[in-house]
Amino acid sequence: MSRPLGTLDPSAETAPRAAGGRAPDVFSREGWVPMRCFRDEDEVDFAVIGTGAGGGVLAARLAEAGFSVVALDAGPFWRPLADFASDEREQDKLYWSEERLSTGGDPLQFGSNNSGRAVGGSTVHFQMVTLRFRPEWFRARSDLGYARDWPVDPDAMWRYYAEVEAELGIAGPVRYPWGPRRGRYPYRPHEVNAAGHVLARGAEAVGIDWSPTPLATVSAPRGKAPPCVYRGFCKIGCSTNAKQSVLNTFIPRALAAGAEVRDLAMVGRIETDRTGRATGLHYHRGGRWRFQRARAVAVAGYSIETPRLLLNSAGPAHPDGIANAEGLVGRHLMPHVNDAVWGVMDEEIRWYKGPPSMAVSEHWNYTDDHPSKDFPGGYAFMSQGPMPADFATSLVSNTGMFGQALRNRMALYNNMAGLKSVGEVLPDPDNRVELAEERDALGLPLARVTFSYGEEDRALSRHARAFQREVLEAAGARDLFETTGTAHLMGGCAMGATPSEGVVDGDGRAWSCPNLWVCDGSAMPTGGGVNPALTIMANAARIADTIIAERAPDRRG
Amino acid sequence: MTRYPGYDVLAKRDTPSWDEATRRVVDARLAGPAARPVLEERDYRTLAALCDAVVPQPDRAEPIPVAPVVEAAIAEDRTTGTRFEGLPTMREAWGRGLAALEAEARLRHGTAFADLTPETREALLHAVDAEEVEAPEWDGLAPRRLFRDVMADEILRVYFAHPAAWSEIGFGGPASPRGYVRLGAGRRDAWEAPFAPPPDGGER
Amino acid sequence: MSPAAAPPVPSRSAPVEGYRPLAQATLVLAGAAGLVALGALLPRLARRARPAPAPAARLRRGAAVLSASVLADSATEHYRGSYHHRAMFAAPAMAGATLASLGPGTGGPGVRRATQRSAIATGLAGNLFHLRNAMRRPGAPSWETLFYAAPLGAPGALAMAGIGGLVASGLEQAPPGGETARRLGRRLALGTSAGLAATSAEAALLHFRGAFHAPAMWLPVTLPPVAALALAGAAWRPGERGIGRARGLLRATAAMGLLGMAFHARGVARNMGGWRNWSQNLQVAPPMPAPPAFAGVALGGLAALDLMEAP
């Protein structure tokens, strides 16, 4: 098996770009920026594995605080202006397409539905929806009576949300209708497209609030980034740099602060000594295995790769994998319910224009005691704008529609509108990542992922579909049909207040390995009813600050 | 059969709607895949018939080439990131799946899958999708998963990667550096497809 | 819609919200004409004529700059709005007519006056149209409607140009002197000062939409209000010092209007694709014809000051 390489510059996916004292300048077509480089023998303060939402933020903050940092990513280092085409198939190169085994009652779909593999991680192709958790969710068990609490201070998270929003130049509404007051978003909201106005009209007809979605793409110039041109290819990478991904925000900052970013560097195992402390990591780059020494290691490889790596890193003091003393690594994996309702409008909507989700309603995240609410947790729902192949394949996958019927349906592409939910799935220890017997090309065991919905999750999914149907009908859509699905993986190495409740503590430090941190979506104890990237980033910023406040990364050990 | 007659995404190739990267990618695609025949002649015929059933193109004088591109993907063993339980890895899934389709056709109709009438072919695929299969070749192949999430998935990705398919549905096509100005319903930019007649309700 | 209702021919050339290439091309030309007019007028302003032009001439020139700005701006903005309502043609058409009526020797005085009066009516009607448009959008009223619906106050600029033209003609036909001139000057000053404030308010809204991402964006929301205050102050309590201060600030405001055009041109270049992507960026980047409106209004203010100093 082999993952698809792009046709534009396959060498970017086989030969590292960031090397020899320089890294790609992401704001140019072929330029470079200087990069400080470390040797494998140098014992760096922090080796960060993964440069996505979690790892990118952490690496930048630590480097800016003066730590020596090497950040490794399995994926390539893209220059969006030259490397990204307006083409779905070419851009398959952004996703993590190596096979993961999927099983369970409701097996998950990975790849383009799920995670990326590039410097900048999944934020390179994320759809830029940047919503905050409802503050009570950080104390879901104590305040709302379901799932579990985060071992963190909700007020602190609220502050870090504001910080990351400023660092990303989020374009959001002047007044956000839900939750406690928040400061003004750094950029004003984008003009809502027709697809978003379908949601708006439906919401107004059924009497609930809606809002322009806060988005990580700028509505006016920001530094070297031009404002969004509403080309709508966000999910396959933004070729203008308007999107504020980790690749064009935190990575340049990390480099400028003296971090080294190694692309095409796949970490296979973390090495630990007899006392259980991490000493460095084995990584594959340039055709061979190498070993980077490090005083501390932070893992931020996404909710599948982080557990996979920890499980594959058994050592003398960690017989079942690093930080797995309680057998929790890989457990409590959570997707979001991503069910959608679609319909045909009389007017041409042309949902290919603009970012895909320009309008949102968080009504059911902030409504607790409506008689129809028969599930804990909540969900947001958003307007949609899938690209042609994406939409066609979701049709066949969900409805089995093919042949002339499918072509007829696709002929109405420009008249389609849709609403899609992001709904909370409760943590369940049996939903998990494990190592399979089978190995990949590098000899690493494949991840096997088991997932099944619970009763509460099904109740939420039913509610979301029925309610979205009501809204879409109220907006004037007809010929409605539904699709089901999941998105965004979280959990797998959750934070917990005690070693029996989580793999890492509230500061992201492993309970059973004092110089190992987990700093990505896998550290999330619950998933909430909103897209996770902003929460992952805010949490990473918070974790970074606790490390910086302690100064010595390995004091506890 | 298109609602957008006369609209051709390719007419924008040399406007600011297309950048150099996109031109290179689409040009290469239109030139066709480098010939990499990996399938036996019989399997290829089954594949071609399958592509034709998933996206029939009786309306096109020059059909969008789908089967050769799918074959190239099979040759590449192009993975999507997911291997569902009950399915082998991509290339094997295709190989065994095409054989199972063929076996099923012979078992039911006594003829090759490729020689079935379009109606029979379609009915057979609906049976596969409903997991009502009889041939032993399906053993360990999870028919619906295979049909929807491996075969039809790849076929549709290939079909909708072709500019003619973009034009057919009135999609704007490549858009960088120039995106769009008019985002409202029933509004369009000068470089978009003209409006189509309102939908008549389709297969309501 | 029933299947039978669908037209037999698949392509409808003029649906409700039709894209009308010919009409639009005409209006793009009109926009360009407005820009050219601005280009021709502005250097004349930049030069300091000696002896100073008569107040009437100054006022007329101010009104001309303003209507040229409205012509170019409304032609592009309404093009962006696809001219989906027939009335949208009125704005650039009236602005063009007003511009013509302010030129030397076009039409008789009666025709000119009628044109300028219609400009005032069109401008005020435009305000109402824009209000209606804004209130129809989902979420209205809200900041988002203010940002992206038709701008509520903008058509007022056309009305201002009409008023300026009428007053200028009046002045030319029967040049007032002494107390009459001074009283007229004070009234004109108050009116202009309100106009400056309104223009500045619109810039404030749009620059807020742009998150004041460049420091220069603060200029048009600070300088003109100060100039407006100084102008109103001078009208309230005329005195040499007050008039001098107001004059300085108004000149600065006029210069800022010109500079703004250059800044906005840079804005076009900064958007994705820059000038090569003009077909998109001239519509979405900061509007080049908008800032000179400040110069037009400021000229009106200068004319008012001249009148106030009448012997």
Ligand SMILES: Cc1cc2nc3c(=O)[nH]c(=O)nc-3n(C[C@H](O)[C@H](O)[C@H](O)COP(=O)(O)OP(=O)(O)OC[C@H]3O[C@@H](n4cnc5c(N)ncnc54)[C@H](O)[C@@H]3O)c2cc1C
């Ligand atoms: C199509 C799509 C759209 C999305 N849209 C949104 C959205 O609109 N809003 C939102 O909030 N979220 C969205 N998400 C989800 C969001 O992108 C992710 O939840 C988030 O980026 C996860 O952050 P992370 O740090 O856990 O992992 P990632 O951002 O995925 O980063 C992980 C990185 O680690 C690297 N890596 C993994 N293992 C190794 C290893 N062993 N060695 C070296 N490197 C390794 C990977 O290459 C990757 O670059 C979307 C996701 C997808 C797939």
Ligand code: SF4
């Ligand atoms: S719509 Fe905006 S954010 Fe999305 S790809 Fe285009 S320019 Fe980038």
